[in-house]
Amino acid sequence: MEFFLISMLNGISYGLLLFMLSAGLTIIFSMMGVLNFAHASFYMIGAYFAYQISTYIGFWPALVIAPLLVGAVGMAVERYGLRTVHKYGHVAELLFTFGLAYLIEETVHLVWGRSSVEYRVPPSLDGSLFTLYTTTYPIYRVFMMAVSVSMLIGIYLTLTRSRIGLVIQAALTHPQTVETLGHDVPRVFMLVFGGGSALAGLAGVIGGNAFVTEPGMAAAVGPIVFVIVVVGGMGSLAGAFIASLLIGVLQTFSVALDYSFVDLFARLGIAIGPDAPLAALWDLTISQAAPVLPYLLMVLMLIFRPKGIMGTREG
Amino acid sequence: MFKLRPTHAALFLVSALFAGSAYAETLKIAYIDPLSGFFANVGEIGLKQFQFVADDINKRNLTGGPKLEMVAFDGKGSPQESLIMLKKVIDSGIRIITQGNSSAVAGALIDAVNKHNERNPDKTILYLNYAAVDPDFTNSKCSFWHFRFDANSDMKMEALTTYMAKDPKIKNVYLINQNYSFGQAVSRAAKADLARKRPDIKIVGDDLHPIGAVKDFAPYVAKIKASNADVVITGNWGNDMSLLVKAAKDAGLNTPFYTYYGGLPGAVTPIGEAGEGKVKQITEWHMNVTPNKTEKFANAFNKKYGGPPAYISFYFLRGNIEMYMLAEAIKQAKSTDPKAIALKLEGMKYAGDEGEVEMRASDHQLIQPLYISTLAKAFHNPKDPTTAKFTGKDKEVKYDQENTGLGFKTDARIEAYVTAQPTSCQMKRP
Amino acid sequence: MRKLKCRPLNPGRWLVWGGTALTMIVLPLILTAGFTLTLLSQIGIGIIFALSYNMLLGQGGMLSFGHAVYSGLGAYFTVHALNLISKGSFYFPVTLVPLIGGLAGMVFGVIFGYVTTKKSGTTFAMISLGIGEMVFACSLMFPGFFGGEGGISTNRVVGQPVLGLSYGPGIQVYYLIVGWALACMAAMFAWTQTPLGRMANAVRDNPERAEFVGYDTHMVRFLTLVLSGFFAGIAGGLNSINYEIVSAENVGALRSAGVLLATFIGGAGFFFGPVIGSIVFFSMVTAVGAVTKAWSFYLGLLFLVMVLYAPGGFASLIVMHVPVIKARLMRRLWLPYAATVVTGSVLLTGLISVVEITYHYSLEADTAPAMTLFGFAFKVTDGTPWAVATGLLVGGFIVSRFAWNAVGRAWGDITHVLQDKAAA
Structure with missing residues (x-):
């Protein structure tokens, strides 16, 4: 029971962090049709900015300033990069963000070196909040969950209740009309891109010290975020939320399952020896395969429900 | 198949000339390790250490003639790129290479060096391995041209389990390793050694997780906790280790972690306080061994390179042993020919800073004493301003790592003979 | 620009092809510094790989982030085949061994391609990335087949030399690579002229219309990918002969990214683009890499500049001057x-x-x-x-x-x- 509860909490908190990452990507994709390959790189520079700022003025200012800075970088990228390649189509945009991801990683090498930096959880959030049976639960994980949930609510309110949110939604479906009503549509797109990047930056501020801030962190989460967007349904925020939690919980629990096909067949009364064909495959336990499961889920999803969990369109 | 053509004749002539002047003024040693990409920081530190010790050798003229010069080649951490670099090394006439990072690269290099030396017996290459620990390299894949100066992973496990076996409180052991050949070797050796020495110890978990793919180790820690493990053994390195230790601290898991690479350059920084009193490592040396004959040398190195931002600390004592033994072999052989050096290195005994070490002739594995040590707070000495940041009370932990305020404290010294393992090597000598 | 491609400029075409073949054959005889051969071999293999990639990107409009899967798996099968041959399990001439890699690449193209090619565009790109990650993770999970992180090594010198070819010396391997490269280039060029190749273009440019005309766009993409996997597998096979080792990096994301960079820098819109791209890419990795540690920064920057200002790659920069030269306007x-x-x-x-x-x-x-x-x-x-x-x-x-x-x-x-x- 202890194990189940703790794992459930771990799964949900990891899922919520994934959601923070994928939310920005999903918003950008649904509004602009651009799949931002460099999204995870914004996550990374968020963490590095936060590290740099926190060495001067502490964690709390960094929590606000770093995402804003990342958002500014995002807007600059949209204004001077994406807008230029937009005329060549979505593949060119994807290529551009791909090159950008590559370059950001190299720039991080250039500025902060290749090892991890000492970006720590602030003392006020260090320690455990409560003890469940015998396991302590860290404050910071609860903080992560709180930020993620409030972010979800914030996005929802901004998009549905605020004036700018309504303009964004309108610009998505009827750009000409919105343009004639006197709104600057390219500027709206720039804001959307910057906002999405800022969300990734926020995830970086929070994830960077929960895990490790190092130049490989973008490449480590990038593919998972794409999986979430595909599984959740391209461009669906609710889908991304469900997919994030699903993958978070799935990965957490699969770690605990030391069962393999050999065990399964043994239950069915079929013995598989080490000499059987593909023995290595049958011997593999679910826990060993845990990090591959999201990709497997993605492939299965594409075969059986190509538009994803909450998707409305097919690709 | 081999006909004497003009080009070959010229080659013979050149090599004859070369042999005449084999005792050259400067002997170049190619350092093939990652200098760009993910593992570049470790590669850079190794290079600096080798250059530093080469300077020392040249200053003291330990080779009895030729000066040593390190030439860096960027293997980019990949076997294939390293092979391309090996070709470059061969083309530039360098005959001695040294490499350490990743057994994958080492395996490829051993194979390529063997093939090259077989196909070009007059231009042989000598390969000095300072850190790749796959046991196969001195067993089934052993080669006359390969010398290993690091204890292999089986030897380190032998040392770890010898130490653990003495502790009657250890009843349950949990193994968590990266799912690749090194991690699997660690898991295998741990199970075999513990079964032999302490059959009462239960292996309560044996996890193999994909290397570098796990972001959140909390689930693994929950599993370790549920298993009631007293001790965790892990061969994890890089983020896979620091994330594991951090997640353990978050969940209040207080078991010690017996690691291979807890003190690798760049490892202590991300672990931080989470590792205090918990992270143990097995190495041939660390900064706080007593008596510390390497202290002066290490301090000189740290003074030159240990500043911000990286705060690197001297780490590879075995690199020094490798270079001093190489110098000694050159001196004894009075030649810089790889084969002559190799023949002198075989069976050489050398009085290292931590006692006598021996390059075992049967498999070219260096037999050396090892230390088990634990991460602890460095000693705060009110009189010494350099320790202002330190908070520890234990005088033995004199130095910290990477400016973290945490240093290593010796738990035990394992004598060289304990670590020695039988070898299955059947070496083919030219 | 497209007009130029379709126009039957046969004398010019023969000149270009003949020149390419001649250059590839003669170059190692002129530049005899030992390292040139290594670089040229890399470029030769890179050309096949990049051209196979361009069947997807250039001709089929499919942006793949996981193409190394096919070349890498081809390389693994080649290595195992070579080891079996040297054990005497069966006989197969080393000269034709890359074919085994090609077939393996093709089989995996069938397996993965059916799922990935259901969609084009962004979805395809992401799925190819996911498949790439999956195969890479698997390559470390099954050391029996993949040899773990150390990879599988082999010896290309198998059995008695055939016609004096033992493939021990690097120069023989180079000419093996040249032979395969020319054959694959010709085959891939011929493919662009087949109905399937033309349909791939049509599906790239306007999938709806292609569907209305009665073509199954999924099938066209699928067949293109299978063929592309075949050629990628050949490149992988040559790779394992050249290095005598295959390790997990061969199916890794970095390799996939590399071929994308090379193809795009060269120019995806032209058949010869990837050839130029491979030359630029490998020269840059090797030559610039030898001078500075920042080589990958420069490579990334070059790529980004190309995406922004010359999306047609070097090939388009060259081709756009052809009419100017013809009109004698270069002086301007x-x-x-x-x-x-x-x-x-x-x-x-x-x-x-x-x-x-x-x-x-x-x-x-x-x-x-x-x-x-x-x-x-x-x-x-x-x-x-x-x-x-x-x-x-x-x-x-x-x-x-x-x-x-x-x-x-x-x-x-x-x-x-x-x-x-x-x-x-």
Whole structure:
């Protein structure tokens, strides 16, 4: 029971962090049709900015300033990069963000070196909040969950209740009309891109010290975020939320399952020896395969429900 | 198949000339390790250490003639790129290479060096391995041209389990390793050694997780906790280790972690306080061994390179042993020919800073004493301003790592003979 | 531009093909420095790989982030085949062994391709990325087949030499690569002329219309991918013969990214683009990599600049000059081009200086602040070199803009002249 509860909490908190990452990507994709390959790189520079700022003025200012800075970088990228390649189509945009991801990683090498930096959880959030049976639960994980949930609510309110949110939604479906009503549509797109990047930056501020801030962190989460967007349904925020939690919980629990096909067949009364064909495959336990499961889920999803969990369109 | 053509004749002539002047003024040693990409920081530190010790050798003229010069080649951490670099090394006439990072690269290099030396017996290459620990390299894949100066992973496990076996409180052991050949070797050796020495110890978990793919180790820690493990053994390195230790601290898991690479350059920084009193490592040396004959040398190195931002600390004592033994072999052989050096290195005994070490002739594995040590707070000495940041009370932990305020404290010294393992090597000598 | 591709310019085509073949054959005889052969072999394999990639990107409009899966798995099967041959399990000439890799690549193309090619565009890109990650993770999970991180090694010298070819010396392997490269290039070019190749273009340009005409777009994409997997597998097979080792990096994301970079830099819109791209890419990795640690930064920057300003790659830059040369209008371009070269070299000097000084600063500012750049020795801790470098960068950028504008105007004029001629 202890194990189940703790794992459930771990799964949900990891899922919520994934959601923070994928939310920005999903918003950008649904509004602009651009799949931002460099999204995870914004996550990374968020963490590095936060590290740099926190060495001067502490964690709390960094929590606000770093995402804003990342958002500014995002807007600059949209204004001077994406807008230029937009005329060549979505593949060119994807290529551009791909090159950008590559370059950001190299720039991080250039500025902060290749090892991890000492970006720590602030003392006020260090320690455990409560003890469940015998396991302590860290404050910071609860903080992560709180930020993620409030972010979800914030996005929802901004998009549905605020004036700018309504303009964004309108610009998505009827750009000409919105343009004639006197709104600057390219500027709206720039804001959307910057906002999405800022969300990734926020995830970086929070994830960077929960895990490790190092130049490989973008490449480590990038593919998972794409999986979430595909599984959740391209461009669906609710889908991304469900997919994030699903993958978070799935990965957490699969770690605990030391069962393999050999065990399964043994239950069915079929013995598989080490000499059987593909023995290595049958011997593999679910826990060993845990990090591959999201990709497997993605492939299965594409075969059986190509538009994803909450998707409305097919690709 | 081999006909004497003009080009070959010229080659013979050149090599004859070369042999005449084999005792050259400067002997170049190619350092093939990652200098760009993910593992570049470790590669850079190794290079600096080798250059530093080469300077020392040249200053003291330990080779009895030729000066040593390190030439860096960027293997980019990949076997294939390293092979391309090996070709470059061969083309530039360098005959001695040294490499350490990743057994994958080492395996490829051993194979390529063997093939090259077989196909070009007059231009042989000598390969000095300072850190790749796959046991196969001195067993089934052993080669006359390969010398290993690091204890292999089986030897380190032998040392770890010898130490653990003495502790009657250890009843349950949990193994968590990266799912690749090194991690699997660690898991295998741990199970075999513990079964032999302490059959009462239960292996309560044996996890193999994909290397570098796990972001959140909390689930693994929950599993370790549920298993009631007293001790965790892990061969994890890089983020896979620091994330594991951090997640353990978050969940209040207080078991010690017996690691291979807890003190690798760049490892202590991300672990931080989470590792205090918990992270143990097995190495041939660390900064706080007593008596510390390497202290002066290490301090000189740290003074030159240990500043911000990286705060690197001297780490590879075995690199020094490798270079001093190489110098000694050159001196004894009075030649810089790889084969002559190799023949002198075989069976050489050398009085290292931590006692006598021996390059075992049967498999070219260096037999050396090892230390088990634990991460602890460095000693705060009110009189010494350099320790202002330190908070520890234990005088033995004199130095910290990477400016973290945490240093290593010796738990035990394992004598060289304990670590020695039988070898299955059947070496083919030219 | 497309017009040029379809026009039957046969004499020109023969000249280009013959020239390519001749260059590939003669080059190692002229440049005899040992390392050239290694580089040329890399380029030869890279050409096949990049061309196979361009069947997807250029001809089929499918942007893949996981193409190394096919070449890598092909390489693994080749290595196992070579090991079985040397054990005597069966006989197969080494010369044809890359075919085994090709078949393996094709089989995996069938397996993965059916799922991935259901969609094109962004979805395809993401799924290919996911499949790539999955295969890479698996490659470390099943050491029995993949050899773990150490990979599988082999010996290409198998059995008795056939016709004096043992494939021991590097030069023999090089000519094996050249032979396969030429054959694959011809085959892939021929494919672009087949109905399937044309349909791939149609599906790329307008999938709806292709569907209306009665073609199954999924099937066209699927067949293209299977064939592309075949050629990628051949490249992988040659790779394992060349290096005698295959490790997990061969299916890794970095390899997939590399082929994308090479193809795009060369030019995805032209058949010969990837050939140019491979040459540029490998020369850059090897030559620039030998000089500076920042080589991947420069590579990334080159890629980004190409995406932004020359999405047709080097090939399009070359091809767009053909009509100008024919119309004898090049003289209008010489002056602006010269200005671009001059101002551009200032910009480039500034850029390189900034990057190199930053690199040096971040790596060893405290231990070895002295460095030499362009013949000047200085300390990175001083302010002056930073100021000079930044000044060159900014100044170079400003003057370069004038030159670029001049180039733009000249091209505008030329386009007018050419249009007038075409109209007349």
